[in-house]
Amino acid sequence: MIRLENLTKVFDTPKGAVVAADHINMEVPSGEICILLGPSGCGKTTTLKMINRIIRPTSGKVFIDNQDTTSLDTQTLRRNIGYVIQQIGLFPNMTIEENITIVPRLLGWNAKKYKERARELMHMIALEPDAFLKRYPSELSGGQQQRIGVARALAADPPVMLMDEPFGAIDPINRAVIQDEFIKMQKELKKTIMFVSHDIDEAIKMGDRIAIFRDGHLVQYATPDELLAAPQDNFVESFLGEDRALKRLNLIKVQDVINSEVETVTQQDSMETALSRIDRSGYQHAIIMVNEQRQPTGIIPRSVAQVSKGRCHDHAQQVPAIVNINDDLRKAVSLMLANDITWLPCVDDNNQLCGHITQRAMTHHLGARFRAQSGNTAPTAPLTEE
């Protein structure tokens, strides 16, 4: 856990005092990633660097796991905090192995232990140990260097990590890959992380919580979903962008919106059965046909059921698109738009049908939060199927 109490930094410059951070109060629970987000010069880096005393606070306190860090000596404090600087900062005179084992070596680990650790770290950041450990930083690509920077910070397994735009120097495609890897890693490592970014999409993707800064003030501190649903003021709202409702699609999983009461037919059912079930359930478009394993194998459109006789097997059409319950709504929406449909069958990892998701259910789910936040909670009418 990291807790900041009235953390303040005033820089004395020839042009007068600059308040880079003004009474910042916040708490990052253990095992969570907190993103410091805001426009350039708003005090993100200053706030971050006060935690490991690269910058001395003018006033205020930093607590780590409820311990006031002013009582710790600077070196001890820093060795317990992994630090990834924006400029990567690998030591060019050291091999990759020497770079990532620098903290363990400072801590006096024996050679066998830190060499093992180096290999472990390389696996963690998805780089082949034998190919890279003996190389020098100048022989690596920017993205690879950035991963090494993260590995170096993780080396002695510090409970807390500070990361200043750690993926800033990477092209968008590789950045997404590294972000995914990092999220996966964090699921196991459960570090308490402060992470500076000025990319709203990165913040939503990586953050358990987001702290929005403006001119040295902490304006809003909330989970990504809360933030997008209810921005505190115009500044936050405009910073999040006009498509903030769309950004929430990334945060919501299909299983949060799924309707698991779904009627189906089997391949042997007759078309009459199909039609009666369609009518009984009030489906406008079609019914899903499943096999013995309850895997969707086709659909019977309503229009077909009305005019055809025989077994469903002979009249079924291909399922236009299927979404996994662990996918996010963004993918669901994208599939609907691409296939010109307003509903999708949802399956689990075994491809078994779990339910379906409709466009209305999604808009309702998203809208409910906006309405709830703006105070005039609409009566949640029972969903009528399309």
Next chain:
Amino acid sequence: MEWIQYAISNIDVLITRTLEHIALVGLAVGIATLTGVPIGIAITKNERLAKNVLYLASIIVTIPSIALFGIMIPVLSIIGHGIGYVPAVIAVLLYSQLPIIRNTYTAINNVDPALREAARGIGMSQNQRLQKVEIPLAIPIIMAGVRTAVVLNIGVMAIAAYIGAGGLGTFISRGISQSDPRQLVLGAIAVSLLAVIVDYALLYLQKRLTPKGMTTLPAAD
């Protein structure tokens, strides 16, 4: 080309004086490195002090060597070393301070602030930062300073023959006083060749001492 025959017939003297010359310059620059590098590092902590130290070191270099010997003769006479190798070594030591201090100071000061911050953030003490990061990165530039000092002072040491320091300058001083062009030319050529060869040798050493990962060398002077 008589001087070649002279050189061949006096090869043992030539070798002795060359070794003497190398030893004197080596000793003086060696001591100068041991003093100049720590001074150069120390003054990175204080900009005002750095300015003054570098200013002083530049003034020393502007004193002509003959004048410097002249100043030292009466002073060192007190301990009975007014002439000989002692004033020569001291002069070279003083002249070497500027390139060595200046290069050390510049090199340490020019270490990428990001690397310094990374080192601090990792929890390295000031000494650990110097040892593991700043000095290794500064070595190419410090070595360039040492090279400059050596080459500069191979010439200075030749003049020191006039105060009885020995070395290759002895050929030159004798050549002039005995009106013997063979000795004069041999001395001049030997000194120049020595300077060139030593410069290359030190360049090789500089490359060997440069940390492997640093492929692109900062401009050395």
